Amino acid sequence: MNQHRRRGSAQQVIRKRAVVAAAFVGTIALGTGVAVWASADGGQEGATRQSSGTVSGSAAPSASPTPSRSYPLSQAPRTIPAVRSHSPARGPGWKPQRGERVVVSDAELADEGRLIAGELGLTYAGEKNDVRAGDVRLALGGGGNRESYTMTVRGGRVDISGPGEAGVFYGTRTLKQEVHGGGPAPEGVVRDEPAKPVRGFMLDIARKPFTESWIEDRIRELGDLKFNELGLHFSDDQAFRIESSTHPEIVSPDHLTKAQVKKIVDLANSRHITVVPEIDSPGHLGAVLAAHPDLQLRNVNGVATKGAIDISKPASAQLVDDLLNEYAGLFTGDQWHLGGDEYQALTVKDPQASYPQLATAARQAYGSGGTVADLTTGWLNDRAATVRAHDRTARAWNDGFFRGTSVQPAKDLRVAYWTGKEIGARQPEEYLSTGRKVLNYNDEFLYYVLGQPQTFVYPTGQRIYEQWTPRVLRGTTAVPARYDGQILGGSFAVWSDFPHAQTEAQVAAGIRMPLRATVQKLWDPGEPALSWAEFRQLADRLG
Numbered sequence: 001m002n003q004h005r006r007r008g009s010a011q012q013v014i015r016k017r018a019v020v021a022a023a024f025v026g027t028i029a030l031g032t033g034v035a036v037w038a039s040a041d042g043g044q045e046g047a048t049r050q051s052s053g054t055v056s057g058s059a060a061p062s063a064s065p066t067p068s069r070s071y072p073l074s075q076a077p078r079t080i081p082a083v084r085s086h087s088p089a090r091g092p093g094w095k096p097q098r099g100e101r102v103v104v105s106d107a108e109l110a111d112e113g114r115l116i117a118g119e120l121g122l123t124y125a126g127e128k129n130d131v132r133a134g135d136v137r138l139a140l141g142g143g144g145n146r147e148s149y150t151m152t153v154r155g156g157r158v159d160i161s162g163p164g165e166a167g168v169f170y171g172t173r174t175l176k177q178e179v180h181g182g183g184p185a186p187e188g189v190v191r192d193e194p195a196k197p198v199r200g201f202m203l204d205i206a207r208k209p210f211t212e213s214w215i216e217d218r219i220r221e222l223g224d225l226k227f228n229e230l231g232l233h234f235s236d237d238q239a240f241r242i243e244s245s246t247h248p249e250i251v252s253p254d255h256l257t258k259a260q261v262k263k264i265v266d267l268a269n270s271r272h273i274t275v276v277p278e279i280d281s282p283g284h285l286g287a288v289l290a291a292h293p294d295l296q297l298r299n300v301n302g303v304a305t306k307g308a309i310d311i312s313k314p315a316s317a318q319l320v321d322d323l324l325n326e327y328a329g330l331f332t333g334d335q336w337h338l339g340g341d342e343y344q345a346l347t348v349k350d351p352q353a354s355y356p357q358l359a360t361a362a363r364q365a366y367g368s369g370g371t372v373a374d375l376t377t378g379w380l381n382d383r384a385a386t387v388r389a390h391d392r393t394a395r396a397w398n399d400g401f402f403r404g405t406s407v408q409p410a411k412d413l414r415v416a417y418w419t420g421k422e423i424g425a426r427q428p429e430e431y432l433s434t435g436r437k438v439l440n441y442n443d444e445f446l447y448y449v450l451g452q453p454q455t456f457v458y459p460t461g462q463r464i465y466e467q468w469t470p471r472v473l474r475g476t477t478a479v480p481a482r483y484d485g486q487i488l489g490g491s492f493a494v495w496s497d498f499p500h501a502q503t504e505a506q507v508a509a510g511i512r513m514p515l516r517a518t519v520q521k522l523w524d525p526g527e528p529a530l531s532w533a534e535f536r537q538l539a540d541r542l543g
Contacts, residue, residue: 074186078538079177080516081226081523082530085191093184094153096120100134103127108165109138111270116172120179133157136175138168147228148193151175153185166272167193170226177224180542194226196470198439198489199522200276201515202231206287207238208450208496209254214504216267223271225519230268231276231337231491235323237286237307242330246322249291261330269332277331280339281320282309282379292319297345299354305344311379312361321386328390336392337416340380340400345372366406374407376400384410395439398422398431411436414488418443420474428473432483440470440490446518448511451498459492461513462532468518469525484525492518513539 074093076086102117103125104110110126117124122136139161142150146164149171160171174192178185201222203210219230234241239252242261256264268275282297286307289296295316297308309316324336345355351372352359362370365378384394395414399422415431418441431438440446445468449456470487471478479487492515494507502510516539520528528535 071187074188077174077178077186077190079174080535080539080542081520082528083174083190083192084524086186087189087191088186089154089188091154091187092156093187094134094156094158094179095182095184096122096136096179097134099123100136101125101128101132102136102138105129105137105139105141108140109168112165112169112172113138115270116176119176131157136160138172140165140168145193147197148191149174151190151192153187153189158185166228169223169272173224173226177542194523195525196487196489196522198229198491199227199519200229200231200439200489200491201227202233202276202278202441202491202493204233204236204494204496205241205256206234206236206496208499209239209241209252210504212256212260212264214508215264217508219264219267219271219273221515222273225516226523227515227519228272229274229276229335229491231278231493233278233280233337233495235279235287236284240287242327244323244326246326247288247291247319250288252287258330265330265332274333274335275331276333276335276337277327278337278339279320279323279327280337280341281383282311282316282376283307283341283343284339285309285320288319288323295319297355297358299348300356307342308344310357311375312357317379317382320383324383324386325390328387328392334392336387336394338380338383338387338394338396338400338413341397341418342399342422343376346376346402369406371405373402373405377402377405377407377409380413381407381410384413388412398426398428401426401431403430414439416441416491417473418447418493428479429483432479432486436486438473438483438487440473440487441493442468442473442475442490444475445472446490446492446514447495448493448507448514449495449497450507451501453497458510459514461515461517461536464514465517465520465528465532465535469521471525489522490518 071090071092073088073090075088077083098121100122102113102122104113104127107127114124116136133156136158137160139159140163141161142163144163145167147166147170149160149162149167151171151174152159158175160168160175162168162171170192174190175185201218203215222230239254240250241252241255243255243258244251265275284307289309295309295313297305297310299305345351345358348354355372358372358375362372362375366374380396380400387394393412393414395416398415398417399419401409401415403426415436415438417428417431417438419425420427428438445459445464447456448458452458467476469478470490471481471484473479473487492511494511513536520535530538
């Protein structure tokens with residue numbers, strides 16, 4: 001594509017070349033190279049990529065060749081999250097030009113190829129073996145982290161490769177950010193991969209019914225930022241928000257249909273984002289129990305316990321398992337959140353005395369020493385077995401794990417550590433020292449709670465960026481570095497305690513910078529190269 005306007009005569013072109021050469025702002029690369037008019041700082045004003053040795057619109061080359069421009073070394077791209085490594089090179093870089101191609105070496109990358117082609121106004125040409133100037137080529141290859149990628153900008157082309165489709169997708173996200181606003185992708189080689197395998201965002205749609213379109217907008221945003229999980233908390237005391245065929249009686253009037261959820265899941269899959277569903281139990285089941293009052297937990301005086309299901313009744317397990325089995329067919333990812341937090345039977349002084357039916361069931365199941373905490377741990381293990389049968393890996397909130405029980409949580413249950421404020425709170429090291437894998441949901445930094453109840457305040461991106469790391473699991477103190485490998489990553493969370501406190505638009509604006517700060521620290525836990533002011537300026541430029 002030639003962007004130069006035709007000159008009126010060869011003489012005008014020669015004069016122009018003399019001026020450009022004197023100012024060091026232009027170059028003509030002969031042979032099969034790239035001809036570029038460049039600014040003095042190496043930035044590209046217009047590019048010509050062609051396979052012949054002439055520049056369209058210029059005079060025929062004279063017998064004396066024009067010296068080629070010596071470009072300064074390229075600068076590392078400015079992206080969010082920042083790339084881990086960039087090897088600079090001399091050259092004009094690459095800009096998308098209409099009519100140029102995105103090609104793939106592997107059919108599995110067709111979706112990634114079509115997406116980036118559409119975003120950059122290029123032509124998706126499918127699987128091709130030929131090489132043309134201006135091409136963006138996507139390829140699978142190499143070993144190592146499936147989310148890693150290498151991007152090479154050289155000779156007027158871009159090559160993105162990685163051992164997995166996700167890594168190649170992330171390479172296209174880097175390229176998209178590099179050329180945002182009209183600048184070039186810098187010459188050289190990017191080698192990039194995330195530090196943490198879990199980079200999540202959790203959304204409470206149970207208490208605030210976020211629309212399908214809002215959720216889809218967040219998925220696109222998350223994908224461009226290289227997040228790879230979207231948690232959906234869709235069942236709580238206030239509402240149950242997804243259509244059910246096994247128990248339609250529990251579904252709230254304002255809900256997502258299964259067709260809508262499938263669209264959400266499909267869009268997420270196309271961005272390599274796993275949707276992680278959460279049906280919290282045995283607490284936070286108020287909406288389900290409204291349709292099944294016979295399963296409501298009641299204390300020794302017959303008073304109903306808010307949100308709590310009676311886990312001594314076999315019908316309770318059957319009801320929850322019906323739902324887990326049903327939604328395993330809708331949510332196709334390999335992760336599941338079982339909840340397990342704030343079961344009110346365990347917040348009283350003497351659970352055995354307050355809930356004699358639970359104490360009796362515990363002794364029947366685990367012998368004379370069985371406790372309500374044992375019974376609750378057994379409940380969690382049974383639900384984990386239900387989702388494990390669907391090849392899901394389960395996680396539960398840290399206050400669903402109890403100290404001093406004879407029944408131990410299943411070894412493959414991951415700890416979603418969110419708080420140190422619960423009764424009998426345990427330090428993160430108590431989980432880590434047993435070898436358990438942990439996910440960071442630290443409510444001190446990562447909880448955006450609508451209405452700011454209790455001691456919650458809306459988190460800021462600056463505080464996350466400057467003070468939080470994945471090792472800061474509780475409060476503001478990091479766990480020892482020896483546990484870093486057990487911390488799989490983390491998740492920023494929106495909780496809708498007061499659903500009308502903010503509109504959807506206000507939530508989107510409020511979480512914009514916290515999301516960017518969170519993923520930066522999950523992608524690269526080292527000290528960021530940019531100051532907060534520079535990081536925010538970059539975010540504003542990238543949109």
